[in-house]
């Protein structure tokens with residue numbers, strides 16, 4: 001997709017701070033450090049519009065980006081960072097739950113997992129949550145440049161088995177450093193928002 005404009009609309013902590021409903025949005029979830037900011041920057045062709053905080057797991061906000069004034073990409077706060085207090089984890093869960101529940105414009109939550117590793121228990125919980133909310137359950141397997149293409153399928157199978165993904169087509173390998181499968185992800189997003 002040709003990116004004509006990309007802007008950070010708002011960094012929201014509470015539902016009353018979300019931008020007005022009306023434009024379809026696709027959200028990205030994943031463990032801290034999975035490569036979410038890199039993926040968003042790669043998708044929107046910007047070096048550093050999406051940023052990670054210096055301290056992983058500390059960003060407790062939902063960031064809304066608007067692309068070409070028509071689609072919104074939503075960066076959900078990362079999870080799974082070990083040194084996060086119980087209070088922060090509860091705050092995180094409340095924030096995500098509120099967003100999933102109230103947001104009418106939200107058409108899909110795409111889960112990011114590192115292609116190299118079997119997903120962990122937090123990923124499994126997140127995926128089950130996403131599916132139970134009625135989303136398709138599309139997954140992006142990040143950092144795909146770190147393993148050879150010949151090994152992609154083996155790793156996709158491991159991810160599919162752990163998370164219980166029926167359709168392996170739903171798992172898209174992605175490299176933010178090489179922009180591998182950028183068009184495929186945009187095609188998927190466009191299909192989702194055209195429903």
Ligand code: GDP
Nearest residue numbers: 032033034035036037038052143144175176177
């Ligand atoms: P976030 O915490 O999920 O937003 O993760 P970041 O986007 O900050 O990425 C975490 C680390 O992984 C950084 O050092 C990135 O440079 C690296 N990274 C992210 N995506 C890729 C990728 O596709 N390929 C490679 N080789 N490294 C990546």
